[in-house]
Amino acid sequence: MPDWLSNMEPHWAWLTIGVLLCAAEIVAPGFFLVWLGVAAIATGVLAFLLPIGVPMQLGVFAVLAFIALYSARRWLKNNPIVSTDPLLNQRGGRLVGEVLTLVTAIENGRGRAKVGDGEWPVRGPDAAEGTKVRVVSAEGGMLVVEAA
Structure with a gap:
């Protein structure tokens, strides 16, 4: 493993992963990856602010990802996106x-x-x-x- 990778602070890895996931949402839109990206960025911020180990960071990411996905799904269920032209492809x-x-x-x-x-x-x-x-x-x- 390269020295720069083994010496990398975990919070930078989380922030990088979060930005990459948000960018991947642009390439492959599905309104899913952005929430995982937000969870990864939040985990990176928490890892920067609090001295927590990598196993705890993984747990924080899992909890934040679940909360973000569940909240987004619930919000979209209550506030559906209505098309301005429902017969567009018909x-x-x-x-x-x-x-x-x-x-x-x-x-x-x-x-x-x-x-x-x-x-x-x-x-x-x-x-x-x-x-x-x-x-x-x-x-x-x-x-x-x-x-x-």
């Missing part, structure tokens, strides 16, 4: 209420409609090609329509 859901033009007539309940520069399969009452239809809902990759 293209079909975003089309509900839109008026589309049938490219292929709806026969036996199935047809195709123009959406932007493409076509989507639609399901609804029989209608002729070129008819305007309104999207009522989306089921998977199929749009449910009605006459507009």
